[in-house]
Amino acid sequence: MARIAFRVSAFLAAVCFWAAPANPPVRLAIQAEKQTVLVGQSIVVTVELRDAYNAVAKAPHAYRIRVEVRSGNSVEQTTTAEISPPAFRTRVTLAARREGVWMIKAINPELREDSTYVRVRRGTAVHRESTSPQILRAVWFRDPVAFLRVFEGQITPRPSQGLLNIELYYSDQGGKVIANGRDPVKITAFPSDTPRNEIKLLMHNSGGVLTPNPLVIPSGADVAEAELTSDQPGATTVQVVRVLPPNVARVSLGQAKSVDFYVPIKELALLVSPPSVPLGNSVKVKLRLLDLNGGVVRAPDNGDIQLSMKSGLGAFEKEVIPVKSGEDQWETEFTPSWFGGVEFSASTFGATVRPGADSEKLRTLTVTFPWQYLLLYFLPAFLASLLKSQKESKSWRDTLLGAATLGLVALFVIGTIQIGLVRFWDPKAATNIVAGAFVIAIGVGLGLLKPPEFDLSKSTAPAKP
Numbered sequence: 001m002a003r004i005a006f007r008v009s010a011f012l013a014a015v016c017f018w019a020a021p022a023n024p025p026v027r028l029a030i031q032a033e034k035q036t037v038l039v040g041q042s043i044v045v046t047v048e049l050r051d052a053y054n055a056v057a058k059a060p061h062a063y064r065i066r067v068e069v070r071s072g073n074s075v076e077q078t079t080t081a082e083i084s085p086p087a088f089r090t091r092v093t094l095a096a097r098r099e100g101v102w103m104i105k106a107i108n109p110e111l112r113e114d115s116t117y118v119r120v121r122r123g124t125a126v127h128r129e130s131t132s133p134q135i136l137r138a139v140w141f142r143d144p145v146a147f148l149r150v151f152e153g154q155i156t157p158r159p160s161q162g163l164l165n166i167e168l169y170y171s172d173q174g175g176k177v178i179a180n181g182r183d184p185v186k187i188t189a190f191p192s193d194t195p196r197n198e199i200k201l202l203m204h205n206s207g208g209v210l211t212p213n214p215l216v217i218p219s220g221a222d223v224a225e226a227e228l229t230s231d232q233p234g235a236t237t238v239q240v241v242r243v244l245p246p247n248v249a250r251v252s253l254g255q256a257k258s259v260d261f262y263v264p265i266k267e268l269a270l271l272v273s274p275p276s277v278p279l280g281n282s283v284k285v286k287l288r289l290l291d292l293n294g295g296v297v298r299a300p301d302n303g304d305i306q307l308s309m310k311s312g313l314g315a316f317e318k319e320v321i322p323v324k325s326g327e328d329q330w331e332t333e334f335t336p337s338w339f340g341g342v343e344f345s346a347s348t349f350g351a352t353v354r355p356g357a358d359s360e361k362l363r364t365l366t367v368t369f370p371w372q373y374l375l376l377y378f379l380p381a382f383l384a385s386l387l388k389s390q391k392e393s394k395s396w397r398d399t400l401l402g403a404a405t406l407g408l409v410a411l412f413v414i415g416t417i418q419i420g421l422v423r424f425w426d427p428k429a430a431t432n433i434v435a436g437a438f439v440i441a442i443g444v445g446l447g448l449l450k451p452p453e454f455d456l457s458k459s460t461a462p463a464k465p
Contacts, residue, residue: 023057023266024351024352025058025088026112027054027114028114029050030046030047030067031116033046034118035222035223037118039096039099039120045092045094045116052292053292054182060352063110064082064108067081067105069094069103079092097120099121102118102119110350112175112349115174117169121222164192164248164250165192166189166190166191166201166243166252172259178264178265183264184227185227187228189223191217195248196219200215200217201214201215202241203240204239208229209229214244230261234260237257237258238259265290267353268288268289269287269290269353269354270362271287272344275361275365276367277365278368283334284333286330287329288330302322302324303323308346309342309345312341314337314342316333336365341364
């Protein structure tokens with residue numbers, strides 16, 4: 001039954017994926033194919049990318065995801081998986097080494113983490129291909145429930161006749177959930193033994209929607225699960241108020257829990273202002289966090305915003321912008337070092353830029369070649385060279401040729417500074433139209449400045465001041 005439910009949920013997720021709008025992933029979702037396995041078997045989990053509406057989302061770039069098997073603060077084992085464009089999910093196989101209830105947690109620095117719980121029990125795995133008809137008949141007459149478990153790849157203990165202990169585990173212990181009405185906190189119930197009869201846990205929740213309620217553990221089942229969602233940020237209390245039938249089972253762990261739902265963040269909006277500048281100028285890069293309705297959201301926690309370029313050349317004043325809780329806007333400067341188009345990207349924990357044409361227009365800069373400034377670069381050097389040559393007895397032909405040559409040298413020097421090949425000049429200061437470039441051009445014209453040494457071993461990105 002659990003396997004059928006898993007396959008149905010995977011199918012529905014795929015349908016939602018193709019019908020979903022182009023929203024960026026903001027969280028991870030992890031689900032186990034089986035929530036009870038035997039020691040020595042494999043734990044198979046599926047990790048998906050989800051957007052702010054809890055719908056599957058395509059990977060805009062490659063995500064390296066760390067999957068951990070944890071018990072409290074102790075990490076039993078880890079593995080790394082990757083989801084690359086245009087995929088939205090991956091499968092991970094882990095080993096069930098020791099008995100106990102284990103949290104399986106998926107972690108990525110850009111996405112909100114998620115977790116699920118798997119119980120590893122003592123027993124011996126029985127594989128279909130190695131099981132003879134005689135063994136199957138023996139199992140059937142001894143325990144029909146165990147016979148059915150053979151085809152699930154395991155045999156479980158006989159139902160207990162004593163008082164059962166039921167442990168409840170909440171997935172928010174391994175991740176944060178948001179108040180969008182769809183982001184679930186999974187409540188997983190593990191009975192200490194296989195129940196002979198159906199057990200119901202009647203629960204009270206101070207807010208949100210709990211489905212199903214009561215939480216039902218069917219006869220012969222090893223696990224049951226409910227989900228809590230909310231569309232109101234804040235804390236919601238969940239408490240088991242009654243176990244039916246009475247005197248059959250008791251909740252020994254997780255009888256009451258306070259669950260925090262956070263303000264939903266849909267995307268990280270990036271705006272370049274102005275959208276077009278001539279080479280040598282700087283632009284402002286502004287950033288905001290937006291909610292499901294496009295309104296500005298204050299940062300819920302401290303963190304960082306990581307800026308990058310998908311295309312183009314240049315440098316940010318700050319590539320990593322610190323974020324403090326309660327702030328709602330951030331900005332930095334960008335200085336291009338070559339003309340053409342520059343496309344920006346940015347991400348922070350739980351939010352990234354939205355793909356699509358409209359969003360791309362806001363975060364794309366057009367850098368034009370400053371043809372009108374060439375004369376301003378060339379003329380000062382040319383005229384300064386003419387004035388200097390008046391003191392020398394040269395022909396007009398040689399004087400004009402020398403002045404033109406130095407004017408071109410001035411353009412060359414300014415150009416190499418602009419693209420970041422000069423180790424000690426900052427392009428932003430050196431190519432300022434009003435000050436830096438004019439002074440450089442006159443200096444070249446007077447022979448005071450000569451072509452400097454270039455540092456070709458470094459990248460074209462200028463050094464930070």
